[in-house]
Amino acid sequence: MPKLSLLRTVIRSNPSFFTVRADKNGLSSLLLRESPRFISTEAENQPPKDPPVENSFLETPGTGLVYGKLYGITRNTLKTDIVNLLEGCNLTLEDVKVDYSRSFTPLGMMVQFPSRQAYEQAARVISRRGRLNRLERADRSQWDILTPYDGKTVLLQGIPRNAVPEDVERFLSGCQYDASSIQIFLRAAYPDPIKMATIRFPSPTEAMNAFITKNRAFCLNSQVTVRVLQ
Incomplete structure (x- = not known):
C-alpha cells in the first residue's frame, strides 16, 4: 500500500508524465508520455543552409562560362553583328559560332558568355528587340561540337x-x-x-x-x- 500511495503522489505532481487509457475490459493502464520539453529534431540542431544561387546551374564548373543559343539569324548575319548587338556582354568574335545544318543553312548562333551576369544582360537586350531574336540556354557540349569557320x-x-x-x-x-x-x-x-x-x-x-x-x-x-x- 505505501508503494501505491507513492505512485499516486508522483502522478498528481507530474500529470503530463503519464496518461490513463482504458482498454476494452474496462481496466486502466498507465502509459509513459514524453514531456514536450524533451522533444527535439535533428533539423533543429543543424545550422540553416544558405539559399541556392539563382541560375547557378548555368555556369560551367571550373570556368564560370555560360552558353546560349541565339535564334532568328539569317545567312547574312555576321559574327560582328552579334558582338555589336550584345554590346556590354564582354564578347569577342571567338565567343561566337554559327550552328549550320548539313546543307549549311544557319540554324542559330552559339554564344559563349564570360559569366552568368553577361548572359542575363544579353537576355535583357534580346527581350527588348521583341520577336526578332530568341536566346535560349545551352551547354558546353553544344559549343564543342561546332566547327569555327571564322570567316576564312x-x-x-x-x-x-x-x-x-x-x-x-x-x-x-x-x-x-x-x-x-x-x-x-x-x-x-x-x-x-x-x-x-x-x-x-x-x-x-x-x-x-x-x-x-x-x-x-x-x-x-x-x-x-x-x-x-x-
Missing part, C-alpha cells in the same frame, strides 16, 4: 555534278587559298542533290575577296553561288 572558309554551291578539285581551282583562279583544303560533297536538295565545296582561305579578307569576285561566276557550265562561312 568559302562555300561553293551548285558546282557541276562532274566537277573535280582541278575544276574548283580553275574557278578560283586569281584568289589566294589553301588548295589542300578543298572538299567536294553532295547534299540533299529538291528536286536533285546539289554539289558543294568548301575551301579554306588564309584570312577573312581573302575569303571576302573570293566572294566579291567569284559569286555567280561559272564553273564549267554551271553558275555557282559563293558564301563566306562564319
